[in-house]
Amino acid sequence: MTKKRKPFPIHIFVFLAPAFLVYTVFMIYPLIDSLRLSLFSTGTAGSELFVGLANYKTLLTSNNWAPRLWNAIKNNFIFFAVHMLVQNPIGLLLAALLSSKIVRGSSVYRTLIFTPTVLSIVLIGFIWRLILSPIWGISEDFLSFLGLGVLNQPWLGLESTALFTLSLVSVWQYVGIPMLLFSAALIGLPDELIEAAQVDGATAWSVFWRIKFPLILPTVGIVAVLTFVGNFNAFDLIYTTQGALAGPNFATDILGTFFFRTFFGFQLQAGNPTMGATIAGVMFVIILSGVLLYFFGWQRRLQRIEL
Amino acid sequence: MRLKHFLLLSVFLLTSLVMAQQATLTIESWRNDDLRIWRDVIIPVFNEQYPDIEVIFSPTAPAEYNAVLASKLEAGTAGDLITCRPFDQSLNLFNEGRLVSLNDLPGLENFSDVAKSAWITDDGSDVFCVPMASVIHGFIYNKDAFTELGLSEPETYEEFLALLETIKQSGEYAPLVMGTQDQWEAATMGYQNIGPNYWAGESGRLGLIEGSTGYDEGGFLEAFRALAQWQPYLINGYQAVAYPDAQNLFTLGQGTIYPSGSWEISGFNELATFEMGAFPPPPPAGQDTCYISDHTDIAMGLNTASPNQEAALTFLEWMTSAEFAELYSNALPGFFSLSNQEITLQDPLAQEFLSWRSECESTIRSSYQILSRGEPNNENDLWNAAAQVLNGTLTPEEAAAQVQKGLESWYEPQQNR
Numbered sequence: 001m002t003k004k005r006k007p008f009p010i011h012i013f014v015f016l017a018p019a020f021l022v023y024t025v026f027m028i029y030p031l032i033d034s035l036r037l038s039l040f041s042t043g044t045a046g047s048e049l050f051v052g053l054a055n056y057k058t059l060l061t062s063n064n065w066a067p068r069l070w071n072a073i074k075n076n077f078i079f080f081a082v083h084m085l086v087q088n089p090i091g092l093l094l095a096a097l098l099s100s101k102i103v104r105g106s107s108v109y110r111t112l113i114f115t116p117t118v119l120s121i122v123l124i125g126f127i128w129r130l131i132l133s134p135i136w137g138i139s140e141d142f143l144s145f146l147g148l149g150v151l152n153q154p155w156l157g158l159e160s161t162a163l164f165t166l167s168l169v170s171v172w173q174y175v176g177i178p179m180l181l182f183s184a185a186l187i188g189l190p191d192e193l194i195e196a197a198q199v200d201g202a203t204a205w206s207v208f209w210r211i212k213f214p215l216i217l218p219t220v221g222i223v224a225v226l227t228f229v230g231n232f233n234a235f236d237l238i239y240t241t242q243g244a245l246a247g248p249n250f251a252t253d254i255l256g257t258f259f260f261r262t263f264f265g266f267q268l269q270a271g272n273p274t275m276g277a278t279i280a281g282v283m284f285v286i287i288l289s290g291v292l293l294y295f296f297g298w299q300r301r302l303q304r305i306e307l
Numbered sequence: 308m309r310l311k312h313f314l315l316l317s318v319f320l321l322t323s324l325v326m327a328q329q330a331t332l333t334i335e336s337w338r339n340d341d342l343r344i345w346r347d348v349i350i351p352v353f354n355e356q357y358p359d360i361e362v363i364f365s366p367t368a369p370a371e372y373n374a375v376l377a378s379k380l381e382a383g384t385a386g387d388l389i390t391c392r393p394f395d396q397s398l399n400l401f402n403e404g405r406l407v408s409l410n411d412l413p414g415l416e417n418f419s420d421v422a423k424s425a426w427i428t429d430d431g432s433d434v435f436c437v438p439m440a441s442v443i444h445g446f447i448y449n450k451d452a453f454t455e456l457g458l459s460e461p462e463t464y465e466e467f468l469a470l471l472e473t474i475k476q477s478g479e480y481a482p483l484v485m486g487t488q489d490q491w492e493a494a495t496m497g498y499q500n501i502g503p504n505y506w507a508g509e510s511g512r513l514g515l516i517e518g519s520t521g522y523d524e525g526g527f528l529e530a531f532r533a534l535a536q537w538q539p540y541l542i543n544g545y546q547a548v549a550y551p552d553a554q555n556l557f558t559l560g561q562g563t564i565y566p567s568g569s570w571e572i573s574g575f576n577e578l579a580t581f582e583m584g585a586f587p588p589p590p591p592a593g594q595d596t597c598y599i600s601d602h603t604d605i606a607m608g609l610n611t612a613s614p615n616q617e618a619a620l621t622f623l624e625w626m627t628s629a630e631f632a633e634l635y636s637n638a639l640p641g642f643f644s645l646s647n648q649e650i651t652l653q654d655p656l657a658q659e660f661l662s663w664r665s666e667c668e669s670t671i672r673s674s675y676q677i678l679s680r681g682e683p684n685n686e687n688d689l690w691n692a693a694a695q696v697l698n699g700t701l702t703p704e705e706a707a708a709q710v711q712k713g714l715e716s717w718y719e720p721q722q723n724r
Contacts, residue, residue: 064683064716134544135552157488157546159700245687247490248546249695264374267491268675269684270395 035284037277048274055278065275069282071250072258075163079254080231082167083174088223090171091178096208098179099186110183114176121173125240128169132156156241159251166252170237174230178223185216218302225294232287235260255283330618331361333386335379337372338605344638352634353625360618380405380610387613388622391436391606393425394675400608401428401435407609408433412620414627421509421669422645424676425603436606437626440635440642443569443660444500444600450582452480452563460584463592464504464533471540474563482540484562486548493693494686496566497537499672502530503598504590508670516677518720523704523711527673531703533591535696546698568602569660572641576654583656587663601669603645636661681717688713 038055040048059065094113098106116124132139132155140152155165189212197207213220235256238246244261246253261269263276334345345364353362365386367375373396379385380400389406391397400406409415410433415423418438426436453459456477461467474482487493506512506526514520521527542548542562557565558578565571575583590597607626609619625631632644633651640657643664644650652658674685692706701709715721 064713129549132547133552134547135542135556154544154547157486157544157548157698159698243489245490245690247488247691247694248698249691249700266687267684268395268679268686269682270399270680272682 031284034277034280037274038281040274042272042274055274056281059275059278059282068250068253068258069279072253072255073286075252076232076234076254078163079167079170079234080228082164083171083227083231084224086168087171087175088178088220088227091175091223092182092220094175094179095182095186096212099183110179113179116173117176119173121236122240124169124173125237129156129241132165157248159248162242162248162252166237166241169241170234173237177226181219181223182216185219186212189215218299221294221298221302225291228290228294229287232283232290255279255286259283329359329361330615331363332388332613332615332618332622333363333365334388334390334607335372335376335386335610336364336366336390337369337392338390339366339368341639342366348638349631349634352630353622356625357621360621362622380612383612385610385612387610387615387619389608389610390439391426391608393603393606394677395680397426397436397606397608398428401433405611406435407611407616408435409437409609409623410434412437412623412627414624417627417629417646417648419645419647421601421671422603422647424671426606426608429677436608437623438603438645439605439607439626440639441601441603441645442642443663444496444602445567445569445585445587445660445663446500447557447565447567447571447575447583447585447656449480449557449560449563449579450584451560452581453584455479456563460586461589464501464589465592467589468536471537471564475540481542481556481562482564483537483542484553484557484565485537485541486545486550486553487541487694487697488547488549490690490694492550492553492566493534493697494689495672496568497534497697498530498689498693499600499602499674500566500568501533501588502527502673503600503668503670504588504594505529505533506673507596508598508668512670512673512676515673516720518718518722518724521711521721521724522714523707528703528707531692531696531707534693535703538697538699541697569641569643569657572654572656572660573639576640576656585656585659587667597663597667598670599663599667600672601643601664602671602675605642678714678718681714683713683716685710685714 039050039052041051041055043049059069094109097103098110103109131137134140134152134154134157139155140149143149143152153161155161193211193215194207197211202210232255234254238252238254238257239260242252242257244257244266246257246261259276259279262272262279265271342364350362350364354360363386366372372390373392376385376389389400391400391406397406401408415434415437422438422441423434426438427434448460452474456474456479458470458473461470471482474480485492485496503511506514506520506529511520511526515522515527542553542556548556553562553565554571554574555578556562558575560579560581587597587599607623609616609623613619627646629646629648629650632646632648636642636644636650636657637653640652640654641660643657643661652661672686674689678685688710692701692710695701696703696706711721715724
């Protein structure tokens, strides 16, 4: 009896095709074309000249470009660090509180905390500019109420405070996302494990750190990598509050605003698509290395635990 | 090139003769605030004389205009008449063959060389847009506050600083209403406003272009020093005060003096409940000549691909007339026609600004012509430096050196200074 050959599984291609086409047309092709553009320079009368890696060399070594690039990268890492040190721990804390059974109305809180995430970033920027405004803002009154009126600053106007202020505004907006991911993971944990620990006499503190937290480690990794990708693609909040020049004195300039200013130009400065594409190439390399680090350094070491 | 234009023109002329007399002209513009004025005031007057030409004013949002216009021109869907940004933006359009040379347009002789300087090729051989309007820098003040405190307009820069000190001592009003958050106010309404008095207007500006002077010496450095003296008189928390904040604060009557430009007039007239006056940037004591920034801002050009060349040229010629100059300047107080012809303005504040043209020498902003072509961009550098001088993070000398270094890094005439 001969084994009947299975027919070619055409349906696999049918099911893959929509995603494959959409990704190719809207993600992969633009990405590759942008990387291609970064290898060209604009000659006279708009013609494109192949220059190899010369744009990258200019970006990394020229006195006009390199300080701006490193400044943007440095600011971007500060922006990311604030999110990792403030947003994600707070998200975890909120998730732990809201998933505990003693908190009442947790779904109301969850909705409220998540609301800023779905608001338009222009609105967020505008609201916070008003709150922090030295003229109409409530930040001075609020601090005076706490007896700290002297501490009030033009938060968005000083080189020393502008970047941290904007990072915290962004944390305020996006804290709902780690909170949701962490709570989903915490809710999914089986009760038996926790009950068993409690029977053994573990306190709530050690139950959290020794049972729950190790079990949600994969989510911690996903949250970290989402934060990383999100932060290194960030642009809109800075642009709406500080403009494309990311003042004062480029103190809030991150890769997104640096790219925008270069690619599209600004005021009298003409756009430079090829240098812009070069900056986009650097952003791609940074994000790619971060994501690879996550895949090989973190995700592959995680043990699968059969619950 | 000329011959080609001529041939194109004659073809268009012939076709338009063959076709019906009625032509429709579409105007591309970034002045969406002016839509009603064009539709209800300017175009009806034009149609009284030329009933056969229908004109449609079709503006885009200011921030998107350059990009939208570029893609429309690329696609061949741009309007017949194109509102011209000053300098390189329009020069590039002309060099790409998008704008028609207007050298032979009758009426162009009504405009001075400074007026045409923003829409002319570097060698001065082709004018490609009809100059429409300029904006003048100066200081707008709250007359009620001046009367209350018994103050009068300053004649010299020293008097100006003393005036600011008096207002500060009185404690009732903020002396200078301006912030540095958006950076451009510091450069445009600060440095470029008071600067021409120090660098002697056009001679200093042209000196920069020729490379005979620099930002780190003479008048250009002095202007940074003069600007730095504003710091104690700016409103509380000015580092985080944005442009609209300052506008609102002044029109709410909480400040005294608003370093500004004439473009604010119509907006302020609507909002302010007090009487306003204006004075030009006061020259330093002992200097007889005063200089003002009378910045060429807006013009109109003709799309090479327009099928209605004849009608469009008729419209452009009408735009050179005294009638248009007066109509436009009165409809949009604060935007002053660049025409040499005598016009009278109804708005007293606008008339005050305009009167400085006869008392002082006019110039334009130092960074606009040629100097902002390279990287780093001179205009953006000035924003950064001027804002930092007012924020106290750079001394005037450091700021001047920083701007000069940026310019020298790519602009040859400055390297050989």
